[in-house]
Amino acid sequence: MPNMIELSYREALQKGIVEEMERDQNVFLMGEDIGRYQGTFKVTRGLVEKFGQRDNRYNLRILDTPITEAGFAGIATGAAMAGLRPIVEFMTMSFSILALDQIINHTAKIHYMTNGVVKCPIVFRGPGGAAKQLSAQHSHSMEGWYAHVPGLKVLAPSTPADVYGMMKSAVRDDNPVILYENPGLYAIKGMVPEDDAAFTVPIGKAAILREGKDISLVGYSRMTQINLEVAELLAKDGIDAEVVDVRSLLPLDTETIYASVKKTHRAVVVYEDWRSGGFGAEIAARIGEDCFDDLDAPVLRVGGLNVPMPYARNLELQCIPDADDVLAAVRKAF
Amino acid sequence: MSNLTEEFPSISSNDLKQYLREMLFIRRFEEQCNIAYRAGLAGGYMHTYIGMEALASGWINSIRKGYDYVITAYRDHAHALLLGTDAVAVMAEIIGRKGGTAGGKGGSMHIYDPENGFYGGWGIVGGHVPLGAGLAYAARYRNEDRVVLNFMGDGAANQGVVYETLNMASLYDLPCIFIVENNEFAMGTRLEYHAADPELWKRGQPYNMKCERVDGMDVIQMRKDAQRIIDWVRENQKPYWVEVMTYRYAGHGAADNDRQLYRTKEEEEVAWARDPIARLRKYLIENNIMSEEAIEAVEAETEAEALAVLEKAKESPFPDTDEVYDNIYTDMTPEKGH
Numbered sequence: 298m299p300n301m302i303e304l305s306y307r308e309a310l311q312k313g314i315v316e317e318m319e320r321d322q323n324v325f326l327m328g329e330d331i332g333r334y335q336g337t338f339k340v341t342r343g344l345v346e347k348f349g350q351r352d353n354r355y356n357l358r359i360l361d362t363p364i365t366e367a368g369f370a371g372i373a374t375g376a377a378m379a380g381l382r383p384i385v386e387f388m389t390m391s392f393s394i395l396a397l398d399q400i401i402n403h404t405a406k407i408h409y410m411t412n413g414v415v416k417c418p419i420v421f422r423g424p425g426g427a428a429k430q431l432s433a434q435h436s437h438s439m440e441g442w443y444a445h446v447p448g449l450k451v452l453a454p455s456t457p458a459d460v461y462g463m464m465k466s467a468v469r470d471d472n473p474v475i476l477y478e479n480p481g482l483y484a485i486k487g488m489v490p491e492d493d494a495a496f497t498v499p500i501g502k503a504a505i506l507r508e509g510k511d512i513s514l515v516g517y518s519r520m521t522q523i524n525l526e527v528a529e530l531l532a533k534d535g536i537d538a539e540v541v542d543v544r545s546l547l548p549l550d551t552e553t554i555y556a557s558v559k560k561t562h563r564a565v566v567v568y569e570d571w572r573s574g575g576f577g578a579e580i581a582a583r584i585g586e587d588c589f590d591d592l593d594a595p596v597l598r599v600g601g602l603n604v605p606m607p608y609a610r611n612l613e614l615q616c617i618p619d620a621d622d623v624l625a626a627v628r629k630a631f
Numbered sequence: 632m633s634n635l636t637e638e639f640p641s642i643s644s645n646d647l648k649q650y651l652r653e654m655l656f657i658r659r660f661e662e663q664c665n666i667a668y669r670a671g672l673a674g675g676y677m678h679t680y681i682g683m684e685a686l687a688s689g690w691i692n693s694i695r696k697g698y699d700y701v702i703t704a705y706r707d708h709a710h711a712l713l714l715g716t717d718a719v720a721v722m723a724e725i726i727g728r729k730g731g732t733a734g735g736k737g738g739s740m741h742i743y744d745p746e747n748g749f750y751g752g753w754g755i756v757g758g759h760v761p762l763g764a765g766l767a768y769a770a771r772y773r774n775e776d777r778v779v780l781n782f783m784g785d786g787a788a789n790q791g792v793v794y795e796t797l798n799m800a801s802l803y804d805l806p807c808i809f810i811v812e813n814n815e816f817a818m819g820t821r822l823e824y825h826a827a828d829p830e831l832w833k834r835g836q837p838y839n840m841k842c843e844r845v846d847g848m849d850v851i852q853m854r855k856d857a858q859r860i861i862d863w864v865r866e867n868q869k870p871y872w873v874e875v876m877t878y879r880y881a882g883h884g885a886a887d888n889d890r891q892l893y894r895t896k897e898e899e900e901v902a903w904a905r906d907p908i909a910r911l912r913k914y915l916i917e918n919n920i921m922s923e924e925a926i927e928a929v930e931a932e933t934e935a936e937a938l939a940v941l942e943k944a945k946e947s948p949f950p951d952t953d954e955v956y957d958n959i960y961t962d963m964t965p966e967k968g969h
């Protein structure tokens with residue numbers, strides 16, 4: 298067993314980034330305000346001192362970019378085509394919308410359009426979903442948009458250990474990977490291997506965070522934390538919920554999800570993105586298609602309200618799924 | 632003998648003969664592409680380089696082939712051929728065959744050959760320009776002295792992402808040459824109708840970048856200007872913005888069957904007087920480098936070669952249906968089935 302250390306999600310993420318940069322000279326970071334300003338959510342705190350110099354006009358390994366998302370996503374993609382392994386931070390995933398042409402029309406297509414001749418090992422990461430009162434233009438959950446695109450891999454870890462291990466797997470992967478971080482997770486704490494640089498969490502494997510036999514609560518990213526909370530509440534009512542942490546949206550580990558549903562015969566899929574057309578709808582559809590005979594109730598979804606994110610705190614909280622919303626769905630399933 | 636040998640760069644008579652052969656081959660190759668398109672062998676969007684041969688020839692003959700990086704948009708056959716990509720593989724790609732440069736998955740707009748330094752082959756107007764700067768970033772990161780030829784059209788030169796890229800290329804000292812192939816049209820829209828200031832050469836100026844306009848219809852002049860600029864960029868590790876004046880005689884693409892919608896026959900006739908191949912041909916004869924007969928022989932040979940290329944490409948089978956899932960990823964396939 299490796300030594301374990303308690304870290305926040307933010308610290309664990311940085312630990313993964315730093316270890317990969319130390320392991321491989323080809324790994325570098327780029328993004329807005331990630332160097333001198335230490336990152337908007339402080340994920341890259343201290344890294345400019347470690348991998349560059351504050352006074353340099355620019356540092357090639359930790360590159361502060363202008364506010365030009367399409368441009369730097371494209372430059373990173375070109376660098377990846379030539380063999381570097383960029384990690385690109387979007388200040389928020391909402392801003393990655395400006396880079397969608399690069400990511401979808403270019404990055405995601407390179408390996409296929411060249412029939413495997415050109416690889417594009419690159420990670421795009423950043424916070425997605427609601428933070429706190431950032432309102433309609435800063436609160437998008439983009440993971441479902443990306444998980445729609447063949448050629449990309451999409452990860453949405455919910456714990457410090459997973460974000461640490463998945464960040465490392467993402468960097469080592471030879472394909473473009475989107476790492477979706479919910480800002481509500483940055484401060485949560487958990488145990489992480491302290492000095493095991495070889496530790497990784499595989500891409501494409503869901504995790505059962507709590508075993509149960511009565512209902513499967515399927516979610517990813519921050520919603521997994523909600524599901525854990527709900528499972529505890531349900532236990533008091535004598536309902537034994539299983540919490541499935543999807544972790545990887547593309548590829549999707551349907552095996553683990555289906556095995557859980559076949560055991561519990563009930564499923565609620567929880568996601569923060571807009572309920573209509575969000576990635577949870579895809580998970581629900583697949584369970585419905587492939588586990589129909591095992592189900593004792595319709596597959597239910599709990600998603601974000603289908604509205605642009607409002608500013609007022611009470612309205613914002615109304616939009617984001619919470620434990621009560623999940624509990625209400627669970628009740629419908631029985 | 633050529634009077635060029637005293638000049639920089641030294642261009643020998645043999646070089647000039649080679650340029651003529653290459654330019655003729657490109658033109659004949661493109662004509663075969665059009666034939667293939669009309670015969671229903673090639674489909675989709677296909678754009679030829681007819682009229683612009685001197686431009687790519689001058690630039691690509693000035694780089695270290697296979698070491699320096701080249702990237703362009705969808706009008707990409709000539710760049711690949713000049714870099715040494717197998718012409719049969721290029722043609723096979725254009726007609727969607729297994730033996731194509733991308734196994735039939737790319738088509739005319741997406742030719743790639745990284746072994747020869749060619750990174751495509753891109754269909755979103757202006758979208759590949761940051762990728763080219765990224766190639767330069769990699770070269771700079773690894774302390775190599777590669778340069779990047781980053782070609783784009785005059786229409787592409789209006790895209791926002793191009794200017795995001797110029798800013799960063801200059802900010803980070805990237806050895807990237809932005810080459811605007813100004814053929815006077817963006818599809819059916821004339822330069823004056825799409826550019827507020829048609830002097831596109833100025834557009835690098837706000838980014839603290841060296842800029843100029845050069846002639847792309849005279850291969851000798853193109854070759855000299857290209858070498859001078861490439862040497863400067865390699866030496867100084869800074870980007871450069873170049874507007875190159877050229878003209879496409881063909882339609883925008885194979886699907887453009889009415890050029891009169893945007894220009895007159897008379898205009899085309901005037902433009903034909905600048906034909907880069909006729910110009911080089913004349914130069915070679917006047918300077919006693921090649922005889923009329925010798926040139927005619929090369930014309931016949933390149934014509935036969937281009938024809939043979941199409942015939943050979945046709946022998947390549949269509950891709951197997953089970954290849955459809957191959958190479959979306961390096962290590963997995965997405966969910967299969969409808």
Ligand SMILES: Cc1ncc(C[n+]2csc(CCOP(=O)(O)OP(=O)(O)O)c2C)c(N)n1
Pocket residue numbers: 678706754755756783784785786787788812814816817818883
């Ligand atoms: C983003 C985008 N918008 C529109 C098109 C359709 N389109 C393809 S080529 C073209 C004209 C581009 O002209 P230019 O950049 O001058 O290149 P040229 O074809 O002259 O080589 C247009 C509008 C496209 N491919 N991509």
Ligand SMILES: [Mg+2]
Pocket residue numbers: 784785786812813814815816817818
């Ligand atoms: Mg044009």
